Amino acid sequence: MSNPDDTDPSLLANTRPGDNSEPLSVSDLSRSLKRVVEDRFGFVRIRGELSGVKRAASGHLYCSLKDDKSVIDGVMWKSAAPRLAFRPEDGVEVIASGKVTTYAGRSKYQIVIERMELAGEGALLALLEKTKARLEAEGLFAPERKKPLPFLPKTIGVVTSPTGAVIRDILHRLEDRFPSHVIVWPVVVQGETAKGQVSAAVRGFNALERGGAVPRPDLLIVARGGGSIEDLWAFNEEEVVRAIADSEIPVISAVGHETDTTLADFAADHRAPTPTAAAERAVPVRAELAAGLADLGARQMRCASRPVALGRERLDACSQRLPRPETLLQPAAQALDDATERHRRALVDRVGIGRAALDQAAARLAPATLRWRLDQARERLAHVRLVPGTLTSRLERAGERLEAGVSMLRSLDPRAPLKRGYALVFGPDGELVRSAGTARKVGALRLEFADGQVGVATGDSPPAAPAPRKPARKSPPPPSPTQDDLFG
Known part of the structure; x- marks a missing residue:
């Protein structure tokens, strides 16, 4: 029969008789496992294939090492990561050196890697191919670059x-x-x-x-x-x-x-x-360049002299086919002689024609002919008479225009109203006074009437001396009687 204490369930944990072990906490157990693992595997070297390689923002490197049957997590702290001689990538076989420890947060064990090396030349070549493929995909090896x-x-x-x-x-x-x-x-x-x-x-x-x-x-x-x-x-x-x-x-x-x-x-x-x-x-090679330049210079000289030589040959050939200068000038000299002779004959003929025309004109200038033309001119002048009516009408129109101008001048004369009892008021300086206020300020005034000027004073001011009277404007003379007809 079984012990009733072993099968009897209870709500509270009871300490059994003779049991002196206290229950461990999870953290205590994790720390104990960590000490045991680190003491036992304080330094190990593991060969495996990298998987899940990633570098955190903090600088730590996380990965997994695996073979065909097992996997172990690995971490490389940022203090050791810069010492890597290569860039870890998935699929590369490496040998990692470090210590095995536990991670209590996940109840897992892992290796803290202090050093990582490629596992042989084959792994190195594999990493080289992976890096080459990745960089080539980015276009770093493209020919157009x-x-x-x-x-x-x-x-x-x-x-x-x-x-x-x-x-x-x-x-x-x-x-x-x-x-x-x-x-x-x-x-x-x-x-x-x-x-x-x-x-x-x-x-x-x-x-x-x-x-x-x-x-x-x-x-x-x-x-x-x-x-x-x-x-x-x-x-x-x-x-x-x-x-x-x-x-x-x-x-x-x-x-x-x-x-x-x-x-x-x-x-x-x-x-x-x-x-x-x-x-x-x-x-x-500098010597080759110098030789090339010398050869190009010689070719340039030959190219420059060749057209000159060819041109000289063509010029000699053409000059042999050209006629002599005197042969070319003979037709022109003959044409000039013909033109000179025609010009001389034309001058002689023109002088003869001019002399004949002069003789004809001289014949028309005879004294009898001139006297006859003078008599005809006198007869035409005797028949010409001036018409009196034309001159009379023009004088009458001029007189009417003159009378109209005189009438307008009289109507615009500023002294014409003086004959009707008006007067002009002048100041001491001879300027017209047009307002009472100005007259009070001036004091001495001069009044001009139709028959003369009188000096007056405003208040206690003495009368101003009469200014010399301007000569009266002469009225235009009456129009003269109509001129008699010179031919009446």
């Missing part, structure tokens, strides 16, 4: 290590072909800091101003010697590829040997198999 290289750059910028053999090969090759102004931006070409320095160098050259203290290059060469895929990995980094693709200055990529290929080669405007080949592609 490629810029033409300058034919003869004045300044060349080189991004490489200052201590390696690469820079010496480039400078030596440029000196042999066409000496140019070279600016070297020293960088580390291998390791974790290489990608930042290379991208900063490319962007730094593009940031230089034209005409500044440091000349802005016309062409950039990004170069590195050969090595393994791990040694060249900095030139596969997305940061470097984007810097090269965004460069306004044309870029030649010369990374590794002829068989080495990096993503920088796809983003650059031109890929050179070696750094030496990059120098050869950057500038032409």
Whole structure:
């Protein structure tokens, strides 16, 4: 028979006889599990395929590591994430180093990753292909983005290590072909800091101003010697590829040997198999240019002299077919002689005609003819008489107009009303006074009547002396009687 205490349900938890263990809280159990797991798995290395990679806004990196049977969550804090030598992506096989811990919020265990590496060269190549496909989809490798290289750059910028053999090969090759102004931006070409320095160098050259203290290059060469895929990995980094693709200055990529290929080669405007080949592609051979110019100069001289020689030959051929000058002038000389003779004969004939006309005119100017014409003129003058009525009517009309003007002048005479008892009032200055107020102010006045002037005073003012009287306007004389007819 079973113990009644084991099967008897109760509402309250009872402590059984002999049981001295207190119940644990969930948090206590989680902390205990966390200590056990972290003590047991304080450092582990896990190989697996990345899945669900995401970077939070805080800078932490979250992912999952899986194989064909199991999955474990992983987190990489923001303090360790910047030390990654590659960009984690889904499907890439890696080896993660860190410690296993628990996350009480979800009752799950996870690995806190302190270091992450690619699991072999195959994983590295897989990551390279994924990055290439993603950047190619963005159009960074499109042919229409490629810029033409300058034919003869004045300044060349080189991004490489200052201590390696690469820079010496480039400078030596440029000196042999066409000496140019070279600016070297020293960088580390291998390791974790290489990608930042290379991208900063490319962007730094593009940031230089034209005409500044440091000349802005016309062409950039990004170069590195050969090595393994791990040694060249900095030139596969997305940061470097984007810097090269965004460069306004044309870029030649010369990374590794002829068989080495990096993503920088796809983003650059031109890929050179070696750094030496990059120098050869950057500038032409000066001796060849000089020879070409000399050949063009010789061809120009030949081209310039050839038309002159051909023209001289044509001129000689044409001159042999031309007639002599005296032959060309003979018809004109003969025509001039004919015209001179006709002109002389025409003058003689014209003089004869003029002399005959003069003789005829002289015959008409005989004295008898002139006397006859004078007698006829006197007879016509004797028959001409002046008509008296015409002159009389014109004089009568002129007299009527004169009488009308005299009548109008008399009606407008300002002194005509003085004969009817009116008077004109003048002040001392001889101006007419037209109001009583003005008369009071003036004081002395002069009154002009029809027969003279009288001085008067207003108030106590003495009378003004009479101003000299203006001579009366003479009336026009009466119209004269009608003139008798001169011929009456």
